[in-house]
Amino acid sequence: MNQQQLRVTVWNEGVHEALNDPPGMAEYYPRGIHGALAEALHEQLPGATVRTALLDDPGHGLDEEVLAATDVLLWWGHKAHDRVADEVVDRVQRHVLGGMGLLVLHSGHFSKVFTRLMGTTCSLFWRNNAERELVWTVDPTHPIAEGVPNPIIIPEQETYGEHFDIPAPDELVFISGFSGGEVFRSGATFHRGKGRIFYFSPGDERYPVYHHPEVRRVLGNGVRWAARPGVPREQPRVANAPQDWFA
Amino acid sequence: MNQQQLRVTVWNEGVHEALNDPPGMAEYYPRGIHGALAEALHEQLPGATVRTALLDDPGHGLDEEVLAATDVLLWWGHKAHDRVADEVVDRVQRHVLGGMGLLVLHSGHFSKVFTRLMGTTCSLFWRNNAERELVWTVDPTHPIAEGVPNPIIIPEQETYGEHFDIPAPDELVFISGFSGGEVFRSGATFHRGKGRIFYFSPGDERYPVYHHPEVRRVLGNGVRWAARPGVPREQPRVANAPQDWFA
Amino acid sequence: MNQQQLRVTVWNEGVHEALNDPPGMAEYYPRGIHGALAEALHEQLPGATVRTALLDDPGHGLDEEVLAATDVLLWWGHKAHDRVADEVVDRVQRHVLGGMGLLVLHSGHFSKVFTRLMGTTCSLFWRNNAERELVWTVDPTHPIAEGVPNPIIIPEQETYGEHFDIPAPDELVFISGFSGGEVFRSGATFHRGKGRIFYFSPGDERYPVYHHPEVRRVLGNGVRWAARPGVPREQPRVANAPQDWFA
Amino acid sequence: MNQQQLRVTVWNEGVHEALNDPPGMAEYYPRGIHGALAEALHEQLPGATVRTALLDDPGHGLDEEVLAATDVLLWWGHKAHDRVADEVVDRVQRHVLGGMGLLVLHSGHFSKVFTRLMGTTCSLFWRNNAERELVWTVDPTHPIAEGVPNPIIIPEQETYGEHFDIPAPDELVFISGFSGGEVFRSGATFHRGKGRIFYFSPGDERYPVYHHPEVRRVLGNGVRWAARPGVPREQPRVANAPQDWFA
DSSP: OOGGGOEEEEEEOOHHHHHTOSTTHHHHOTTHHHHHHHHHHHHHSTTOEEEEEETTSGGGGOOHHHHHTOSEEEEEOSSOGGGSOHHHHHHHHHHHHHTOEEEEEGGGGGSHHHHHHHOSOOOOEEEEEEEEEEEEESOTTSGGGTTOOSSEEEEEEEEEESOOOSOOOSEEEEEEEETTSOEEEEEEEEEETTEEEEEEOOOBTTBOGGGOHHHHHHHHHHHHHHOOTTSOOOOOOOTTOOGGGGO | OOGGGOEEEEEEOOHHHHHTOSTTHHHHOTTHHHHHHHHHHHHHSTTOEEEEEETTSGGGGOOHHHHHTOSEEEEEOSSOGGGSOHHHHHHHHHHHHHTOEEEEEGGGGGSHHHHHHHOSOOOOEEEEEEEEEEEEESOTTSGGGTTOOSSEEEEEEEEEESOOOSOOOSEEEEEEEETTSOEEEEEEEEEETTEEEEEEOOOBTTBOGGGOHHHHHHHHHHHHHHOOTTSOOOOOOOTTOOGGGGO | OOGGGOEEEEEEOOHHHHHTOSTTHHHHOTTHHHHHHHHHHHHHSTTOEEEEEETTSGGGGOOHHHHHTOSEEEEEOSSOGGGSOHHHHHHHHHHHHHTOEEEEEGGGGGSHHHHHHHOSOOOOEEEEEEEEEEEEESOTTSGGGTTOOSSEEEEEEEEEESOOOSOOOSEEEEEEEETTSOEEEEEEEEEETTEEEEEEOOOBTTBOGGGOHHHHHHHHHHHHHHOOTTSOOOOOOOTTOOGGGGO | OOGGGOEEEEEEOOHHHHHTOSTTHHHHOTTHHHHHHHHHHHHHSTTOEEEEEETTSGGGGOOHHHHHTOSEEEEEOSSOGGGSOHHHHHHHHHHHHHTOEEEEEGGGGGSHHHHHHHOSOOOOEEEEEEEEEEEEESOTTSGGGTTOOSSEEEEEEEEEESOOOSOOOSEEEEEEEETTSOEEEEEEEEEETTEEEEEEOOOBTTBOGGGOHHHHHHHHHHHHHHOOTTSOOOOOOOTTOOGGGGO
């Protein structure tokens, strides 16, 4: 795979940034969470094209042209999941099933895009006490774990805990443990249609996690794994499919 | 698990029966596909309570009370998938995730209920030439395969073929081969939320497949496997879930 | 499945008991680890026949007759794995592949029986500091998790940690977190041949874990899940198999 | 991954070649099955280093130095599985678990190397009637399926059929159907330790299958997928492992 050709789109709802909530967030994420993610990907994937898109952009910045020119989409959302238009969710789902890679990050577990693709509630337990998260590798054969230390130590993070209501992952790559005692399947892949999906839980608006070098390594590995630049983005064959997919 | 307590609901869209299409269908399915399925389950699960529900019943016969009193729901549909109301799909999904078993049969692969739970198109290849289907067991440890010969021989069936656009099954129980050369993952399980789902492809309005004694054995095993009578039907925890689930 | 007919054999190497190591072990395990396990199963599976077998019994107490009359075998070993005769390992493997259930407990991860059936080293990280173990359910649809609280709290246990070098489990039921920060796939199933295998890590000679009511519940569920009393114990079809299996 | 650096070793027992059995085999495999496989890999992986090793070479041509310098090992055997020395099997297993890729081909399903890594009998049904094999892709997201038509048509092949007694594959890539009616999981991956294993069934001494351009494409994809040139070949951590692994 030629990294020069990788085309990545980072989507962020951008609400925390607009509200400067939590206060001081602008100090560690001056260009927003999407800016930090784009910076991480430029660092990890030299030569890749990285663009950003926001909820308030026309069509949430994810019209047909943008998705058709995207090898991998990253998704970060938290406070405004239900402000995402169903037609955009339909479009993203169609592109993922057609071969676009998708990385769903942290609170994106509750996004319409992820719950639509999983078919479950994707609910989980959470508590935000700045606990220490240890991210352990359980599948050392997986490309996403390549070069990742065991464990990754994240000094302060929101705690996520089981039961995480997802389908059994196609590949379970990471399991996290938190100082409060919870465990969480924090790195999991799903094959859907012709697309590859990677859910990775670290990352929260309260902590500068996306500056963590090893977290950035995982993001770069994840994009490399999910990208299928050689694959024609066919419309999935859906004779007789639920009409709402093709409004 | 006490079979006496098993409560099964067989759902059928009932359109082929209403149109007597194909002509002569009434000869082998005089009480409809739902009638044949109910008969099979009475035979396989002595003492179980089996009710039927149809698309044209009020609320498609699947209101909250019915689902709350259903351990396992069977779903047969073909011509009228998009006439199924989204609110009924929401309700069925919520009950499956809360612990209700679900058997999706044959052309139900394209139902809103199944595609919603899978998150994929669930498309497949088909050809209807009355070919012979051989159903081979690939997981002899699975309760659904108990007492099932290898292979089940179905003299005439509609041909289904790969690629079947589903998530990788949690358990692949049966693979079918057709005289025309196609292969198909014809028996597959999925764990979703607290619910167990079994997709089984044999069965078509053109052939009396639901009278086949070994197909009936699989249906009985499938209901027994999917049923969780002891489990309280909790509403899944879905804080912040997509609004459309909770209209 | 009729519990009356369940026939369980509990195997223990019995070395810690013989050496009274650790000192005082006899206080919480007066009849040995095998005695405590047998007591737990009598409690959980009323009417089941439970026998015990030890390393120093003739043929380790696992001759052809015993295995042929065993629905589920429990395996506990730690200090004497390589004193187990290869011919007994061959015999146990043959019966598991033929349909006998197997529960491998705690340090049994390094037993010849388990490593033979997994094909991997089954190595893991460990530290014995009497840490608190929390056992979290990640598959609430699984029969082994039925009636098990989330989490099970074990006040003092040996710490096991990833990477646990096993094949990806067919079903991952439990993940444990330890107060020291490690996580571990503590409850995992494997389908091999016609047999069902459940690995469950809690239980160590230093702590009275097998008296814990919820651990006992898991053991009972595990035996019920692994048992296939209806299945004829065929010799697996192994034309041209490695000779050492059939000495 | 830089193909220039790929180091591949093709192992063949070489017995059919020595006996010219079947007669005429030398016409389509003049340099033996290993020669045809090496030729295919040179074609598919320009710049890769491909060496061959035979049963009758000293140490079967697989001493520590050779394996340490091998990124991916291909294994073809049929008539002489039990002439393979256990110490060589131990060595190959250790290297696979340490990160060496392994492709097991056709009748290699019964090799000591494969049965050791799987832990099952790996038995299957077979019949040799020059039937037509259709190889269908069931996981279009998998790198091994990239650029492979659906189906691959192999005019004449030995028939393999279920039940194939393997652990459930980590990824099921191909399912074959044969003109006689059997189906077979013909392309399956297994993650073991740090190593990636791909079993691919097409290929028999009676038919020139390894000249088939699409079969060669799969072999090339398989080697590319299984290779981990960047990963240090550590000895797996196996404190207290069964002694026979470390004679």
